Amino acid sequence: MTADQIKKQLGNHKWSILVAFIMLVMVGFGYKLARIVDEGQSRQLQAHKESIAILSDENNALITQVNQLEVALVLAKGETQELVKKLAEQRKEFDAQQELLTFYERVVAPEKSEEILAIEGVELSALDQNRYQLRMVLLQSREQKAVINGNLSVAIKGQIEGKSVTLHSSNDELELEDIKYRFRFFQAVTVELSLPQNFTPQDIAFSTTVYQYKTRKSAYDVAFPWHDVLNTGLE
Numbered sequence: 001m002t003a004d005q006i007k008k009q010l011g012n013h014k015w016s017i018l019v020a021f022i023m024l025v026m027v028g029f030g031y032k033l034a035r036i037v038d039e040g041q042s043r044q045l046q047a048h049k050e051s052i053a054i055l056s057d058e059n060n061a062l063i064t065q066v067n068q069l070e071v072a073l074v075l076a077k078g079e080t081q082e083l084v085k086k087l088a089e090q091r092k093e094f095d096a097q098q099e100l101l102t103f104y105e106r107v108v109a110p111e112k113s114e115e116i117l118a119i120e121g122v123e124l125s126a127l128d129q130n131r132y133q134l135r136m137v138l139l140q141s142r143e144q145k146a147v148i149n150g151n152l153s154v155a156i157k158g159q160i161e162g163k164s165v166t167l168h169s170s171n172d173e174l175e176l177e178d179i180k181y182r183f184r185f186f187q188a189v190t191v192e193l194s195l196p197q198n199f200t201p202q203d204i205a206f207s208t209t210v211y212q213y214k215t216r217k218s219a220y221d222v223a224f225p226w227h228d229v230l231n232t233g234l235e
Contacts (some may be wrong), residue, residue: 115141116148117220118211122229124204131194134204139186148217149182152208154193158201158226165199181208201226 118141154169167173176193207224
């Protein structure tokens, strides 16, 4: 049945009522459908908000954990560096004590040697570009000890503009006089010396005639590579 046929049977008045009813039903259905869609979107939006809140909490927890781990790592690195520093200091102190022990062993119970004089602990420290401090210990290397004396000459071998040159304390070329010594067991020596600006040192040598009182006992000569006795301050 067509709409015109229905309109003829119902009449204009009833037809109008029917159309109005149908429109009202459609409006109600549309409103209901809109409410359903809106509620679905609201639930979906709420679910998104809850998911975002959960992810935000998890992210904050992870950031806190990362920060704690970074702090722990920094503390661990600091503790490790401090431990390495302490170990290096202890090793340095141990080496110094070992060297001192060896020295005293040489003084108290020296090795058997034909030489009456020995030089231990030779060390050069730079004071400025051309000036150095020389430290060493002279000791007797024989068991039967009596007072010995003499003058220790210092010679530094090197090059100036490619030519071999030797500087001597006896010639005042090092701004250093021969080192006078007189002892029974040992004598610590600390002196300063200077080198020419264009001089490249290679070896430092020591020589002396050893006397026991006024009696000549022996001659003594020894040399050390410059780089072996130069204290660079690096461990």
